[in-house]
Amino acid sequence: MRRFVPVVLSIALMVPALLRAQTGESVYQFLELPMSTVAASQGGQSVASPVSDLNLVFHNPALLGADLHNQFAVGYLNYIADINAGSAAYAREINANSRWMAGVRYVDYGTMPWTSPSNELLGETTAQDLALTGTYAWTLSPYWQAGGSFNLLYSVLDEYTSAAVAVDLGVYYRSPDKLTSFGMTLMHLGSQIVRYDDTYEAMPWDIRLGLSRKLEHAPLRFNVTAQHLNQRSMTYLNEENLNNLSWSEQLFTRVIGGVDFLPSDNFMLSLGYNYRRVRELGIAQRTFFGGFSAGMMLRIKQMTAAASYARYHAGGNSLQMTLSFNASVFGL
Numbered sequence: 001m002r003r004f005v006p007v008v009l010s011i012a013l014m015v016p017a018l019l020r021a022q023t024g025e026s027v028y029q030f031l032e033l034p035m036s037t038v039a040a041s042q043g044g045q046s047v048a049s050p051v052s053d054l055n056l057v058f059h060n061p062a063l064l065g066a067d068l069h070n071q072f073a074v075g076y077l078n079y080i081a082d083i084n085a086g087s088a089a090y091a092r093e094i095n096a097n098s099r100w101m102a103g104v105r106y107v108d109y110g111t112m113p114w115t116s117p118s119n120e121l122l123g124e125t126t127a128q129d130l131a132l133t134g135t136y137a138w139t140l141s142p143y144w145q146a147g148g149s150f151n152l153l154y155s156v157l158d159e160y161t162s163a164a165v166a167v168d169l170g171v172y173y174r175s176p177d178k179l180t181s182f183g184m185t186l187m188h189l190g191s192q193i194v195r196y197d198d199t200y201e202a203m204p205w206d207i208r209l210g211l212s213r214k215l216e217h218a219p220l221r222f223n224v225t226a227q228h229l230n231q232r233s234m235t236y237l238n239e240e241n242l243n244n245l246s247w248s249e250q251l252f253t254r255v256i257g258g259v260d261f262l263p264s265d266n267f268m269l270s271l272g273y274n275y276r277r278v279r280e281l282g283i284a285q286r287t288f289f290g291g292f293s294a295g296m297m298l299r300i301k302q303m304t305a306a307a308s309y310a311r312y313h314a315g316g317n318s319l320q321m322t323l324s325f326n327a328s329v330f331g332l
Helices: 004-020 037-041 052-059 240-242 247-253 276-281
Strands: 073-080 084-095 098-115 121-139 146-155 160-174 178-193 205-212 219-228 255-264 267-274 292-300 303-313 316-326
Touching: 037 267, 037 303, 037 316, 052 084, 052 146, 052 316, 084 255, 084 316, 121 160, 146 240, 219 292, 240 267, 255 276, 267 276
Parallel strands: none
Antiparallel strands: 073 084, 073 316, 084 098, 098 121, 121 146, 146 160, 160 178, 178 205, 205 219, 219 255, 255 267, 267 292, 292 303, 303 316
8 A cells, every 4th residue: 555655645746747738639549449248248338446557557557467477368359340459468467465467558540541632542541540558557455456558659640650558547447246346547648759740649538437336136237337528528429519419418428338248157247338438429419329349258268259249430339349368278
């Protein structure tokens, strides 16, 4: 606990300076993509899920628990059109109270037409995003964990490149009966160090809170995550539209929910709903079912396979898959 006090003080001193730097449009929006099928199936974000999933560490560094020692995980997301995203991560225990993880995330936007201002076709161009992540997490008490991630970001848009550094900070609590868990994160705190051009673009920093509760006598667990708590208005809403929203709509644009069905320790089905996604898919033609996502997870010995389905764009659906295993199966 003595080590935790300086960390909290450092965060308190660092956050105001970072907030003053957030001017202009935010960049590196690929960091908002779910890297975990658990998070994807629960609506797109999860900072408090007790599921043993290494990919969840990308959503809350404090979820790097002792149960993830020597775990290796890879993931793939077939996003929109020919846009593809993926991740890979490996975790290892330092001692009984601390652990580290190294991970990578990428997004490949495929090939796009390259045209002149007069719409003359000049050829094709490409774009990619990359994030290298190092995470350290430690146990504060039998019920509390804390963690932090340092991210190196690199982006290529045709002939333009950009680089940045960002920090993720999180805490996680799980009750003694293991039925309730809570998480809180400060995500993407940082700054561009190389700009695309002369314009500074702010990081998409975010404050998130999450709560997970399993029923004591039923195989159901409910999950709620509140995100974008640092924003008064959302990216798809202008100030006029925001003022016309009811208080309940303003709340639900920031809150996503999900439920897990747990018939056994080795199998899980998940269903989530994201109201904000419904609004973003089309104000005039949105449907209630557009915000739903679903997923499953299956464990066989020391290997876990998972898949999720979601609709991120009006033009199509997205399928995400992850595979994780203990490296000891390969003698590591």
